[in-house]
Amino acid sequence: xxxxxxxxxxxxxxxxxxxxxxxxxxxxxxxxxxxxxxxxxxxxxxxxxxxxxxxxxxxxxxxxxxxxxxxxxxxxxxxxxxxxxxxxxxxxxxxxxxxxxxxxxxxxxxxxxxxxxxxxxxxxxxxxxxxxxxxxxxxxxxxxxxxxxxxxxxxxxxxxxxxxxxxxxxxxxxxxxxxxxxxxxxxxxxxxxxxxxxxxxxxxxxxxxxxxxxxxxxxxxxxxxxxxxxxxxxxxxxxxxxxxxxxxxxxxxxxxxxxxxxxxxxxxxxxxxxxxxxxxxxxxxxxxxxxxxxxxxxxxxxxxxxxxxxxxxxxxxxxxxxxxxxxxxxxxxxxxxxxxxxxxxxxxxxxxxxxxxxxxxxxxxxxxxxxxxxxxxxxxxxxxxxxxxxxxxxxxxxxxxxxxxxxxxxxxxxxxxxxxxxxxxxxxxxxxxxxxxxxxxxxxxxxxxxxxxxxxxxxxxxxxxxxxxxxxxxxxxxxxxxxxxxxxxxxxxxxxxxxxxxxxxxxxxxxxxxxxxxxxxxxxxxxxxxxxxxxxxxxxxxxxxxxxxxxxxxxxxxxxxxxxxxxxxxxxxxxxxxxxxxxxxxxxxxxxxxxxxxxxxxxxxxxxxxxxxxxxxxxxxxxxxxxxxxxxxxxxxxxxxxxxxxxxxxxxxxxxx
RNA sequence: GCCGCAGUAGCUCAGGGGUAGAGCAACGCAUUCGUAAUGCGUGGGUCGGGGGUUCAAUUCCCUCCUGCGGCACCA
Numbered sequence: 001x002x003x004x005x006x007x008x009x010x011x012x013x014x015x016x017x018x019x020x021x022x023x024x025x026x027x028x029x030x031x032x033x034x035x036x037x038x039x040x041x042x043x044x045x046x047x048x049x050x051x052x053x054x055x056x057x058x059x060x061x062x063x064x065x066x067x068x069x070x071x072x073x074x075x076x077x078x079x080x081x082x083x084x085x086x087x088x089x090x091x092x093x094x095x096x097x098x099x100x101x102x103x104x105x106x107x108x109x110x111x112x113x114x115x116x117x118x119x120x121x122x123x124x125x126x127x128x129x130x131x132x133x134x135x136x137x138x139x140x141x142x143x144x145x146x147x148x149x150x151x152x153x154x155x156x157x158x159x160x161x162x163x164x165x166x167x168x169x170x171x172x173x174x175x176x177x178x179x180x181x182x183x184x185x186x187x188x189x190x191x192x193x194x195x196x197x198x199x200x201x202x203x204x205x206x207x208x209x210x211x212x213x214x215x216x217x218x219x220x221x222x223x224x225x226x227x228x229x230x231x232x233x234x235x236x237x238x239x240x241x242x243x244x245x246x247x248x249x250x251x252x253x254x255x256x257x258x259x260x261x262x263x264x265x266x267x268x269x270x271x272x273x274x275x276x277x278x279x280x281x282x283x284x285x286x287x288x289x290x291x292x293x294x295x296x297x298x299x300x301x302x303x304x305x306x307x308x309x310x311x312x313x314x315x316x317x318x319x320x321x322x323x324x325x326x327x328x329x330x331x332x333x334x335x336x337x338x339x340x341x342x343x344x345x346x347x348x349x350x351x352x353x354x355x356x357x358x359x360x361x362x363x364x365x366x367x368x369x370x371x372x373x374x375x376x377x378x379x380x381x382x383x384x385x386x387x388x389x390x391x392x393x394x395x396x397x398x399x400x401x402x403x404x405x406x407x408x409x410x411x412x413x414x415x416x417x418x419x420x421x422x423x424x425x426x427x428x429x430x431x432x433x434x435x436x437x438x439x440x441x442x443x444x445x446x447x448x449x450x451x452x453x454x455x456x457x458x459x460x461x462x463x464x465x466x467x468x469x470x471x472x473x474x475x476x477x478x479x480x481x482x483x484x485x486x487x488x489x490x491x492x493x494x495x496x497x498x499x500x501x502x503x504x505x506x507x508x509x510x511x512x513x514x515x516x517x518x519x520x521x522x523x524x525x526x527x528x529x530x531x532x533x534x535x536x537x538x539x540x541x542x543x544x545x546x547x548x549x550x551x552x553x554x555x556x557x558x559x560x561x562x563x564x565x566x567x568x569x570x571x572x573x574x575x576x577x578x579x580x581x582x583x584x585x586x587x588x589x590x591x592x593x594x595x596x597x598x599x600x601x602x603x604x605x606x607x608x609x610x611x612x613x614x615x616x617x618x619x620x621x622x623x624x625x626x627x628x629x630x631x632x633x634x635x636x637x638x639x640x641x642x643x644x645x646x647x648x649x650x651x652x653x654x655x656x657x
Numbered sequence: 658g659c660c661g662c663a664g665u666a667g668c669u670c671a672g673g674g675g676u677a678g679a680g681c682a683a684c685g686c687a688u689u690c691g692u693a694a695u696g697c698g699u700g701g702g703u704c705g706g707g708g709g710u711u712c713a714a715u716u717c718c719c720u721c722c723u724g725c726g727g728c729a730c731c732a
Contacts (some may be wrong), residue, residue, distance in 0.1 A: 105727095113661060204727030205660025212729045216660055219727070251668075260705075260723045318731095369658050369730055370723090382732070488732070525732040557689050584689070592693035606691055618692060625692060 007058045022049040023189075026061045036063035038188035039072055046072065048138055048186040064193055065226050071099045072188045076136070077126070077198050077224040078104040080191055083179040084125035085110075085220070088118075094181065095157040095208065095217055102234060103223035107206050109157060114218055119200040122220065126198070133192030134177030138185060141173050146182060157208065158182055197231040198224035241483055244539040246532040247375040253540055253598050255548070256376070264373045264380030266528060274548035274577065276383075276531055280361055282643055283385045283410070283524065289645075290406050292359040292387050297339025299363065303329040308501055309338040310431040314470040318366045336362035337495075337520055340388040341502045344516075349506040354516065355391035355399055361527070362386045376532035383527040389519040390499070390506070393443075396517050400447040400475070400492055401454070403521050407477055407490045408459070410523055413644040414534065418480040420460045423448050424467035431471055432497040440494045441473050448475070469520070471497045477523075481537040489530060493520040540598040541620060545643045551578040552599045553615075554590040556606035558582070563610035567603060567630060574638045578603075595620060601637065 003015045006025070016025065022040035026033045026049070039049050041060040046068060053059065062068045078097035085108055086092055097106030141149075143162060150158040161182055165171055174183045176191050188194075200222040208214040225231040242248075250256045255272030258265075268276060284294065300322070306312045311319065311334065320332040333339065340358050349356065365381045372378050391399050404421070411419055423444055426437045452461045468474050477490030495518040499505075505513040524530035534542070544550055551571055555564045561582050571578035581590050587604060594602055604616040604625070615633050617626045628636075642650065 116662070202726060203661070206728045207659080210729075212659070216728080218660070221727080258724085263723065364732090366732085371658060371660095371728080372730060373724090378731070384732070491732075522732070529732060554692085555689095556691050559689080586688095586690050586695060587692050588690090589694055590692085595693055602692080604692060608691085616692075623692075 004053065005056045006053065009060045019052040019054060021052050022047065022061065025053070025059065029061070033061055033063070037061045038064045038069055038193050039186055041068055046186050049189055050138065064188070064195070069188070070226060072186065073194055073226060074099040074104040074224045076188050076191065076194050077222060078106050079174070079176060079181055079183070079187070080126050080129045080194060081122060081200070081220060081222060082106050082181060083129055083176065084122050086179070088121060088125055091154070093155050093157055096161070103201070103221060105219050105221045107217040107219045109215065109217050114203050114220070119203065119220070123200050127196070130191050130194050130196070132177060133190050135190045136187040137175045139173045139175065141171050143171060146171055146173065194224065195226065197226065197228045198222055199231060199235070244536045246377070246535040249535045249540040250376070252596060263370070264368060266376065266379060266381070271548035275542070275546060276527060278546050279524070279527060279531065282645065285645055286406065286410055287359045287387065290402070292357040295340065295343055295358045295360050297333070297336055297343070297360060297362065300330045300332055301338065303331060305338055306331050309498060310471065310501060311335070311338070314429055314431065318368070320365045320367055332365045333362070334364050334366045336360050336364065336384065336386045337388055337498060337518070338502070341498060341504055341518070344390050345502060345504050349390070351392065351506055351508045354506060355389050355395050357387060357389045359385070359387035376528045379526070379528055382529070384522050385524045385527060386520070386522050389521070390504070390516040391519065392514070393517055396443055396494065396519070397447050397450070399519055400444070400494070401450060403492050403519070404451050407523050411479055415537070416479040416481070420462060420478040420486070421448065421451055422462045422464050422476045422478065424464040424474045424476055426468050426473060427466050427470060429470055430468070436496040437473070440496050444473050444475065444494055469493050471495045481533060487533050489525040489533070490523045491521065491525065495520060542598070542600065544600050544637070544641045547600045548577065549579050549599050550576050550641060551601040551603055551637060552594045553578060553580045553603045553605065554587060554594070555582055556587045556604065558584065559607055560605045560610045564605050567605060567615060570630065570634055571637070574634050576637055576641055591618065603633065
């Protein structure tokens, strides 16, 4: 029998018998290793320990605590959960149970819904199965055998899965004791390797194959880790995430609320609106500096306009409409683009005016599915930091790159450095000829390459096939927040359709009428949603330039009231958003209250400060107190409160002058 | 929209076939106090809406609305 050469993680090489299994290999290396081994990695690909190694490869024996084993623990836990559910509720069909970030799920078909208490029952049964420590064994079955078997068990979904496996591919069955499942593998050596560090977290509805026209299944989510401290740390992390839920922060900080009569629309309170306006003002400055001019389009327009734009055909079910006394049908705008095209079209445009960039903080309404609504993150009425650029084909790529620069620069101002740019290509439901789509997608693919190259590898890119807007392909900018969640915010969409549909044109240098290309772009996307993201990212600890109330002057005794009023007045004259708390309460009480409402700066004044004309400064999140001269505090705070773009401008002016 | 769960005072929540309770908040009084809750007192609820069962419904049933967790959809 011939030998093969294996390379190990430490770089050493060894010649072994061809067809040696991972288990044999581990045993030949060290008994202790064989004991710890749960799987192996062959050329970076996880495999069962019982698999034979047939060719030269880099091999690592994986033990339970290796990072590679984590997905196996989770996958094995999914299998054990499926066994547990079938043991508790015979007749339940199993479907699929993949590993996901931080855990796993399994989708079941069961006539009776699960009850919340069932999670504990299933968990207990899982512990029992893990305790039995039955080995995972793999068998290769014929298609027919598998189908006959699952048919006899009434597992109709599994039969569909068998049919979906391409001809020529092995059909693997993994057994754990008496229970078995169709599975691609690999698995660890036995159920006992899963350990105890798992927990079922929630259950939910789902659709077979993710398709809402297919049967509804019941999904159970779980999390699993190699060790119990890791599980505990994960559960703590979840708790932390809940604490920074923007809906909770919105209430605690008195920023906004929702109520029954307005599903999906926001009631902004004074402090929330202040924050919102700070964001708008920042964006307005950035856009104006980048050559955009702000406009405002009508909120309600005749149906005919939406027919021309194609919205009536492709977006109708998402639109709020109204019929007036005279029986005209109007729609509340779900997008700003048709309005901007009207502005472009008004009067004759010369090629000299291109690129023609118009921006609008456009309030749009979309009838979103009820189940999609989620705080500020998904609403039915929201403000877009929208803009449209009318340009020539030649200008298109350059404009996309300019937008890219602007977007990335703005995200950096909010501390979002990790950004992924994705190109979404033509969807099934679309307007425009395929030739136009070919052209747009080719141009965008080219720009995407440039974006990646330009960033020096910092920006990751990707493709979302079929997810473009109905009028054109788009770039989606996805940012990652402080706790690792991804949010799609910005978007750049190239549109060869709308200008043509509306008959928009410009007079070119040769005196001919030409149809411009239109670029739709948004940076925050939805101002509401970005506010929510920002709140969760900062856990409510907003930077001073954004905080609705920047400083709270708190008195210790009423003897300091007059001085406190004077401090307040000076703060306000300095352009700071300050408030005063003269209530007859202890300072502990005031500090606690303003800490809970996340006021960034507390300026405490008592008798001493009043006499010395100082203030005691306490920053949110810190117990430290600094007693400083009033003058110094004013200059420090005013400096800190300058928005990042104005700070840059200030520096630029100083450098140039 | 689909599946499941929930809706009780401004907030957080307890209760449960005989028309409701706590803490915080609010209001009043006292307290002038050095960095995360001063004390005492008072007021406040058609128990999400509608319908049904019942002598009696906040409680049980139906239905609608809203929210929550997913799915599907998406900025």
